[in-house]
Amino acid sequence: MAFATETVYGLGGNAFNTQAVAGIFEAKQRPHFDPLIVHLADTTSLPLVVNHVPEVAQKLIDRFWPGPLTLVLPKQPELSDLVTAGLPSVAVRIPAHPLARELIRQSGVPIAAPSANPFGRISPTTAQHVIDFLEGRIDAVLDGGNCDVGIESTVLSCSDSGEVRLLRPGGLTIEEIEEVVGPIVRQQPTILDQNGPQSSPGMLAQHYAPRTPLQIVTDWPQTEDDLALGVLSFTPIENPERYGQVEVLSESGSLPEATAHFFAALRRLDESPVTRIFAKAFPEVGLGRALNDRLHRAAAGTSHSSH
Ligand code: TXA
Numbered sequence: 233m234a235f236a237t238e239t240v241y242g243l244g245g246n247a248f249n250t251q252a253v254a255g256i257f258e259a260k261q262r263p264h265f266d267p268l269i270v271h272l273a274d275t276t277s278l279p280l281v282v283n284h285v286p287e288v289a290q291k292l293i294d295r296f297w298p299g300p301l302t303l304v305l306p307k308q309p310e311l312s313d314l315v316t317a318g319l320p321s322v323a324v325r326i327p328a329h330p331l332a333r334e335l336i337r338q339s340g341v342p343i344a345a346p347s348a349n350p351f352g353r354i355s356p357t358t359a360q361h362v363i364d365f366l367e368g369r370i371d372a373v374l375d376g377g378n379c380d381v382g383i384e385s386t387v388l389s390c391s392d393s394g395e396v397r398l399l400r401p402g403g404l405t406i407e408e409i410e411e412v413v414g415p416i417v418r419q420q421p422t423i424l425d426q427n428g429p430q431s432s433p434g435m436l437a438q439h440y441a442p443r444t445p446l447q448i449v450t451d452w453p454q455t456e457d458d459l460a461l462g463v464l465s466f467t468p469i470e471n472p473e474r475y476g477q478v479e480v481l482s483e484s485g486s487l488p489e490a491t492a493h494f495f496a497a498l499r500r501l502d503e504s505p506v507t508r509i510f511a512k513a514f515p516e517v518g519l520g521r522a523l524n525d526r527l528h529r530a531a532a533g534t535s536h537s538s539h
Pocket residue numbers: 237239240241242243266267268269302304316319321322323327345346347348383384385386387399400431432433434435
């Protein structure tokens with residue numbers, strides 16, 4: 233079943249039911265090397281999936297759960313290798329959305345859930361987005377409205393030595409995290425080779441991709457009335473009438489607002505008649521880092537379809 237969270241919609245199943253978990257991989261066409269996040273209603277159920285909680289992880293839990301933070305922790309041996317892709321660790325989070333937490337509470341089990349999109353495609357931030365891509369492949373969507381955060385959780389791995397490593401930038405900013413635990417190890421939030429070493433197997437260079445080729449530019453293309461061009465812009469642009477479709481993510485230049493609108497705007501551009509999408513990088517601070525990560529992957533994901 234798909235359900236709303238504060239980040240993006242998830243496609244959930246009982247983390248202890250191998251058949252349910254296999255069904256998630258099947259519906260998403262997700263490769264089995266890419267492990268799932270296990271969602272809990274509260275910290276009392278942590279020992280079901282996690283072997284122990286390193287001290288540094290406890291600090292993060294106390295400060296940021298429930299919320300858009302996923303922690304990769306030593307796993308409990310009973311948890312299926314299908315959930316964790318055979319890794320000795322498990323990714324866990326407690327979502328903040330009341331609907332998500334009520335679903336987990338009422339089902340009485342930890343819920344394994346990736347984002348509810350076909351593998352590599354744009355993540356869903358409304359129930360309709362889920363239906364658009366997965367209708368016929370899933371049984372239901374719990375509609376919780378638009379996702380407040382709008383991009384996936386930040387994924388961190390925590391070790392007993394106190395090291396905290398960024399595996400995926402997301403809805404909780406590095407600045408907020410470092411305020412609590414000091415400097416963390418920042419793996420480049422871009423482009424890992426698909427065949428290269430994968431400390432977080434989901435960090436593929438190509439992801440979150442529209443079908444329409446997307447290019448990151450420093451200046452908007454100068455053109456007279458080119459209706460084949462689409463623009464994805466953080467803030468309002470000059471002469472929007474020159475382009476076929478313009479999506480402005482925040483009139484006031486607010487990064488949280490832009491983040492909340494990002495995936496939906498990318499989908500609208502993809503569904504519009506434009507044949508090329510242009511975007512500029514976001515300021516590399518706060519949520520801008522996570523948006524740049526998604527933008528680069530989206531561009532990498534479309535670079536092959538342009539020829
Ligand atoms: O906001 C979110 O995190 C959403 C909502 C539904 O909670 N979920 C989500 O799941 O984005 P998914 O499957 O699309 O992304 C999970 C990420 C992947 O990059 C995966 O490789 C990483 O977490 N991951 C999961 N388990 C891991 C592990 N044991 N070690 C390293 N990375 C792991």
